[in-house]
Structures are given as structure tokens and as C-alpha cells.
Amino acid sequence: MKTTQLIKGLLWRQIIFKEGEITIYGHPMQLTVSALFPYLLKNTEDFWKESCFQYDMMKKTYVEGIYRKLMNQKDMTEDKFIKSCMNLLDLCGWGKPSFESSEILKGDANLQIEDSAIATMYKKLIGVSEHPVCSATRGVLAGIVTVASKRDDIEVVETMCLAKGDQYCEFLIKPREELVNSGNKNFRIQLGMHLKDESNSITSRVPPGRG
Numbered sequence: 001m002k003t004t005q006l007i008k009g010l011l012w013r014q015i016i017f018k019e020g021e022i023t024i025y026g027h028p029m030q031l032t033v034s035a036l037f038p039y040l041l042k043n044t045e046d047f048w049k050e051s052c053f054q055y056d057m058m059k060k061t062y063v064e065g066i067y068r069k070l071m072n073q074k075d076m077t078e079d080k081f082i083k084s085c086m087n088l089l090d091l092c093g094w095g096k097p098s099f100e101s102s103e104i105l106k107g108d109a110n111l112q113i114e115d116s117a118i119a120t121m122y123k124k125l126i127g128v129s130e131h132p133v134c135s136a137t138r139g140v141l142a143g144i145v146t147v148a149s150k151r152d153d154i155e156v157v158e159t160m161c162l163a164k165g166d167q168y169c170e171f172l173i174k175p176r177e178e179l180v181n182s183g184n185k186n187f188r189i190q191l192g193m194h195l196k197d198e199s200n201s202i203t204s205r206v207p208p209g210r211g
């Protein structure tokens with residue numbers, strides 16, 4: 001399956017390999033090791049602060065860096081956009097997603113990812129986690145939904161995670177207000193509501209000794 005997508009991408013000239021350079025849909029990319037995000041979560045003093053940072057960072061960089069450009073391509077439809085993004089997720093090794101495009105467009109969906117690379121590496125390197133660990137994947141998914149639905153109020157929380165011992169990772173996609181008011185404390189924490197006193201979870205991250 002992945003090989004087919006790779007060949008399709010190459011044929012469409014949407015994935016370009018040049019010396020020292022990989023370009024996907026016109027955006028420069030680089031491959032990195034799957035251990036990166038698990039190690040960032042392990043080596044932080046505040047798991048949820050790092051988790052929220054990864055979520056926000058991935059959402060913003062993917063929306064601005066690649067998804068909006070992809071959506072603005074000629075003859076692109078929302079449905080084709082969602083399928084291309086999900087293929088990209090699979091092709092780039094994030095895991096295998098199963099999804100309903102129509103539900104994602106409505107901003108009200110459940111989505112499963114099998115074999116999440118982040119969760120698999122977390123379990124292997126650090127052990128079984130008490131919390132869901134695929135915060136970066138959540139951000140990438142939130143970016144897809146934001147651009148496809150043309151709504152800024154849709155968020156993604158992880159309800160099941162391979163790293164916790166679940167069979168696969170499951171994500172819930174809903175308007176922020178619904179998640180915050182659901183009464184589920186974990187949803188509020190995943191969305192950084194406990195950090196709300198800090199101005200912004202990205203700008204507040206300052207390296208030690210420089211604050």
C-alpha cells in the first residue's frame with residue numbers, strides 16, 4: 001500500500017527527491033527518527049506542557065507549511081484534500097489512519113490510527129504510558145481538519161493510545177467548546193486549558209537559563 005502511494009506521488013511529481021532535498025507538495029521536508037517525540041515527552045519536567053506544545057506546533061506548522069498550499073492547488077476538493085493528507089500521513093510513517101471524509105468535513109469525527117510510530121517507539125523505549133502520547137499526531141490531524149472544514153474552532157483529543165496498552169490509537173474530532181464543556185477533565189488537559197494563565201504554550205517555552 002505504502003509503495004503504491006509512493007509511486008503515485010512520484011508520478012504526480014508531488015514528491016521530489018533531489019540531492020539533500022525532499023519536497024512534498026512544494027514544501028521542503030526532512031525525515032527524522034520516530035524516537036524524537038517520545039524522547040521530548042520523556043525529557044520534560046511537565047508532560048502536559050510538552051504535549052500541548054507539540055500539538056500546537058504541529059497544527060500551526062502543517063497548516064501554514066503544507067496544508068493550505070495543498071488545498072489551494074488547482075482542482076483540489078475538500079474530499080481529495082483529506083484523502084491526500086491521510087495518504088501522506090501513512091506514507092511518511094505516522095501510522096495507518098482509518099477515517100470518513102464526510103465526518104471530518106463536519107468537524108465531528110472519530111478516527112483510528114493503527115501502528116502509530118510515536119506510540120510504538122514510546123512503549124519500546126520508555127514503557128507503557130499512563131497518558132496518550134501521540135500529541136504530535138493530534139496536531140497534524142487538527143491541521144487537516146482546520147483546513148478541510150475551514151473552521152478554526154475544531155480540535156482533536158486522543159481517547160485511546162497504543163502506548164497505554166490499547167490496541168490502536170483513537171482520536172476524537174469536535175468543536176473546542178464541546179470538548180471543553182464535555183466534563184471530561186482529560187480533554188481539557190489535552191487542550192491546555194490548565195495552562196490558560198500562561199500567555200501561549202508556544203511562546204512560553206523558553207530554554208532553561210534564558211528565561
Ligand SMILES: [Zn+2]
Nearest residue numbers: 119134161169
Ligand atoms: Zn497514541
